[in-house]
Amino acid sequence: MADENPVSAPMVSARRDALVLSILICAVMLLIWNGSTFFRELSFAGHDLDQNVQITSTALTLNVALILFGWRRYVDLQHEAEKRIDGERRAAVAASTDALTGLYNRKGFADRAEQLSVDARQRGDELIIISLQIQRFKAINDRHGYEMGDRLLVSVAAAITNPAGSDAVVARLSGDEFAIALASPKSEHKHAEAIGEAILRSVTKPCEIDGRIIQVGAFAGIASAQVNGLHVPDLLRRADIAMDHAKTSRVTRPVWFDAGMERALIAQGEIEEGIRFGLEHEQFLPYYEPQVDLNTGHVVGFEVLARWRHPLSGLIEPDVFIPVAEEIGLIDRLSEQVIRAAMSEAVDWDPSLKLSVNIAPSQLTDGWLAERIIRLLTETGFPANRLVIEITESSLFADIELARAIVASLKNQGIRLALDDFGTGFSSLSHLRSLPFDVIKIDRSFVTNIHHNSESAAIVRAVATLASALSVPVCVEGIETEAAHAVVLGLGCQVGQGWYFGKPMSGEQAAQLVAQRDRPIFEQPPRAAAG
Numbered sequence: 001m002a003d004e005n006p007v008s009a010p011m012v013s014a015r016r017d018a019l020v021l022s023i024l025i026c027a028v029m030l031l032i033w034n035g036s037t038f039f040r041e042l043s044f045a046g047h048d049l050d051q052n053v054q055i056t057s058t059a060l061t062l063n064v065a066l067i068l069f070g071w072r073r074y075v076d077l078q079h080e081a082e083k084r085i086d087g088e089r090r091a092a093v094a095a096s097t098d099a100l101t102g103l104y105n106r107k108g109f110a111d112r113a114e115q116l117s118v119d120a121r122q123r124g125d126e127l128i129i130i131s132l133q134i135q136r137f138k139a140i141n142d143r144h145g146y147e148m149g150d151r152l153l154v155s156v157a158a159a160i161t162n163p164a165g166s167d168a169v170v171a172r173l174s175g176d177e178f179a180i181a182l183a184s185p186k187s188e189h190k191h192a193e194a195i196g197e198a199i200l201r202s203v204t205k206p207c208e209i210d211g212r213i214i215q216v217g218a219f220a221g222i223a224s225a226q227v228n229g230l231h232v233p234d235l236l237r238r239a240d241i242a243m244d245h246a247k248t249s250r251v252t253r254p255v256w257f258d259a260g261m262e263r264a265l266i267a268q269g270e271i272e273e274g275i276r277f278g279l280e281h282e283q284f285l286p287y288y289e290p291q292v293d294l295n296t297g298h299v300v301g302f303e304v305l306a307r308w309r310h311p312l313s314g315l316i317e318p319d320v321f322i323p324v325a326e327e328i329g330l331i332d333r334l335s336e337q338v339i340r341a342a343m344s345e346a347v348d349w350d351p352s353l354k355l356s357v358n359i360a361p362s363q364l365t366d367g368w369l370a371e372r373i374i375r376l377l378t379e380t381g382f383p384a385n386r387l388v389i390e391i392t393e394s395s396l397f398a399d400i401e402l403a404r405a406i407v408a409s410l411k412n413q414g415i416r417l418a419l420d421d422f423g424t425g426f427s428s429l430s431h432l433r434s435l436p437f438d439v440i441k442i443d444r445s446f447v448t449n450i451h452h453n454s455e456s457a458a459i460v461r462a463v464a465t466l467a468s469a470l471s472v473p474v475c476v477e478g479i480e481t482e483a484a485h486a487v488v489l490g491l492g493c494q495v496g497q498g499w500y501f502g503k504p505m506s507g508e509q510a511a512q513l514v515a516q517r518d519r520p521i522f523e524q525p526p527r528a529a530a531g
Contacts, residue, residue, distance in 0.1 A: 095108075096108025101172050102157070103157050103172045104172075105171060113181035117181075120183035126186050127181060128181070128184045129222070129235045129239045130195070130221070130222050131220065131236065131240045135217035137153075137175065148210065148214075151210075156178070156216070164195060164199060179236060180199065193256075196220050199220065220253075223241075223242060241265055271321055272328055278308060284306055286305070286306065286507065287305045287307045288342075288510040290302055290505075290510075293494065294488065294493060298521075300495060301388070302346070305504050306321075322360075326360055335357075340380060346382070346510075347381055349514045357388070367406075370409035373387075384413045384415050389416070389417050390419075411436055418439035418440070419435075419440050437472060440474050441477055446460055447478040457491065464493055475494075475495040479500045484498075484500070
């Protein structure tokens with residue numbers, strides 16, 4: 001918990017106290033002088049003794065009154081100074097303390113951790129910082145309300161403080177982010193890692209709040225000040241990088257920072273800048289992977305895949321830049337640029353050829369998605385009945401009602417819909433029945449070794465049977481060998497794609513393939529096999 005360190009009184013208060021004390025001293029001295037005068041006059045009493053006594057008595061009375069007034073004022077000023085000191089102390093504590101949990105806030109953590117670092121160096125130890133982020137906190141706020149979320153944060157604060165130890169500096173940095181600073185003997189990282197693991201276990205234990213059992217997840221990153229002169233903000237940044245790495249990798253133990261993480265982060269920053277520049281200069285373009293009739297070998301359509309034509313690095317694959325574009329909120333612009341270019345290139349191709357485009361999960365939460373796609377169709381003149389929108393099944397569950405509305409809007413325009421990566425998410429039969437999909441795509445993970453893996457063959461057979469019962473065609477991804485082609489054909493699949501039929505190609509190469517469309521990719525289908 002945050003310390004309550006008192007602060008010094010202002011100089012003006014000290015000067016005021018000195019002034020009052022001076023007045024009191026002068027009044028006392030005047031009283032003594034008047035008293036001595038009074039007694040001297042008594043010894044030399046004359047005809048005007050009564051008048052002198054009266055004057056001297058009055059002076060003595062005034063001196064006593066002045067002393068009493070001065071003392072009262074001095075006491076009042078002392079009380080005022082004490083109140084001011086207390087108020088400044090409270091303000092200082094409030095400025096460095098998180099009001100909800102009583103832990104340090106970011107400012108308090110920086111100050112106390114810096115002091116802990118100085119003390120640790122003097123003892124020959126090193127400073128360790130653990131960065132911790134709570135998972136599913138927003139979901140609990142949304143489901144149970146902010147009061148429940150606040151009480152959970154208080155519980156988490158206690159769960160962190162206990163295993164961290166009394167010498168550790170514990171802080172709540174933001175909504176669901178915490179930091180712990182502690183001193184540890186050099187080169188004995190097992191001690192710090194054990195504390196980090198204990199904190200994770202403590203935080204992720206189920207707790208009861210208002211009769212409800214609440215459980216959250218957590219990720220932790222650890223960094224140590226092995227280099228002299230590394231300040232707390234730099235160390236905290238490194239711990240945050242390690243924590244982000246743990247979160248991305250879904251690692252449930254504390255992850256130590258290493259220089260490779262920072263280099264990767266710098267590289268990601270360069271990719272972010274490159275994406276922004278590339279969007280402005282239209283460096284993102286469509287590539288086309290052919291989709292083939294598994295019986296005849298004729299091309300029936302293409303899946304549009306994004307490529308980045310980088311001026312220095314050449315052609316960059318989507319797995320490098322798509323996740324970054326999603327993270328920085330530019331996936332909408334990037335997708336729109338690629339889809340517009342694909343529609344413009346394919347508008348004059350054979351009217352029977354379909355063009356399939358992927359929609360990222362984040363795009364399916366955009367209520368204006370259907371309008372954006374319709375606008376692209378209008379601008380390019382591409383027929384709606386030739387467009388297939390591929391939606392991954394996992395993206396449906398972010399907001400199923402919104403997904404239904406978007407799907408209905410697209411279907412009303414004559415656009416076809418494909419359920420992508422089927423079998424890898426959480427789709428139920430009710431969703432297949434309620435959402436009007438025109439195609440089911442089987443993920444490549446079930447096809448790679450299908451001719452050797454009986455379980456994969458059984459899954460593909462089950463999906464093909466289900467699709468046949470729903471009168472929905474199946475497209476199989478990842479066909480790379482003649483043997484895989486034979487197996488999926490024997491299991492009842494109609495359309496397939498993969499490197500066996502052709503790698504993703506540029507628009508010019510795809511146009512040449514379309515021009516030779518009467519010539520099948522293979523002379524005759526392989527003998528069907530059931531796996």
